[in-house]
């Protein structure tokens with residue numbers, strides 16, 4: 001999104017205000033061209049004989065977004081059988097889908113076998129049961145390398161007491177199960193958290209990986225997960241992808257020589273591909289002064305965008321109804337009947353009732369975490385792509401609210 005003297009625009013010149021009035025607020029808008037740019041930026045950062053990007057689709061699973069990602073040549077990382085099905089529906093083949101669940105039942109994993117997707121196993125109990133039932137189905141193992149990584153305690157998943165992955169210290173158990181069941185391990189995976197800024201953390205993870213890879217002679221790929229930090233505050237603080245790409249490429253190319261075989265290197269970005277591509281637009285219902293605050297209340301809340309309340313996520317907020325004029329300080333809140341704060345003491349161009357506010361970085365984990373709390377409708381989703389805009393999910397209505405309720409004839 002950028003502004004000239006009169007208006008705010010998406011990358012290819014479509015006015016943000018026009019989109020807001022055409023589809024009404026609240027609304028999620030995704031810029032497909034930014035998704036493509038981010039994909040290319042990541043892909044081109046590496047110099048590897050085999051490189052694959054698996055989009056971690058839990059960030060945003062709208063089918064049209066999945067199709068853009070597919071057309072780029074990316075594959076999919078999924079965490080539930082429903083995401084697997086959405087991927088198949090969007091046109092990915094089963095070989096292009098990696099299923100990386102955590103703490104799911106063996107039944108759900110059986111469904112993944114039936115669908116023929118790649119499976120990533122993250123605990124010893126399931127590994128053993130899986131090996132006994134499907135000894136001929138090659139699988140990937142999720143390793144927990146125990147490195148502390150990521151933004152805050154709620155999104156860091158690689159530490160010693162994390163529920164994710166099989167501890168690197170349990171390698172002897174893994175090898176015993178593999179030998180006992182005859183399983184083929186064709187991939188190793190790690191994913192240590194989100195918002196990792198330091199390329200040293202990725203390098204540390206890579207070293208740990210490589211130190212155990214020699215125990216698995218049938219590897220076809222190494223999956224390094226994700227965790228790339230994107231910039232939230234317009235300050236440009238994000239993972240230096242070019243620097244990381246160079247360092248990792250050098251290290252892996254060296255490793256392939258000692259391993260005796262070139263492996264596919266996989267990354268699984270969610271945020272990196274879609275976060276900046278999304279903006280959430282909401283209309284100002286009231287401007288309200290209290291003794292110490294000026295509140296801006298919008299026609300939305302944590303039912304549509306919960307990240308600020310859930311893990312103190314920062315979303316930059318801009319008044320797109322004003323391109324000039326004085327800046328003032330406001331606290332932006334939602335209409336949900338409990339504490340529902342999007343941002344405290346933010347500097348915005350003077351806000352009037354009826355103005356449209358844009359919440360940035362709304363592509364990842366925003367619509368996807370939305371709910372019907374307070375019995376409100378989930379918003380619509382719009383795709384801006386190659387100079388045109390398309391409705392890709394309609395706003396919910398009252399029918400949707402009651403459509404799956406059952407009213408027994410007993411009252």
Ligand SMILES: *Cc1c(COP(=O)(O)O)cnc(C)c1O
Pocket residue numbers: 056058059077079100191193194195225226227228268269270271272364
């Ligand atoms: C959530 C998740 C990702 C994506 O993380 P981002 O921080 O959005 O890039 C990748 N891999 C796995 C296994 C995940 O659970």
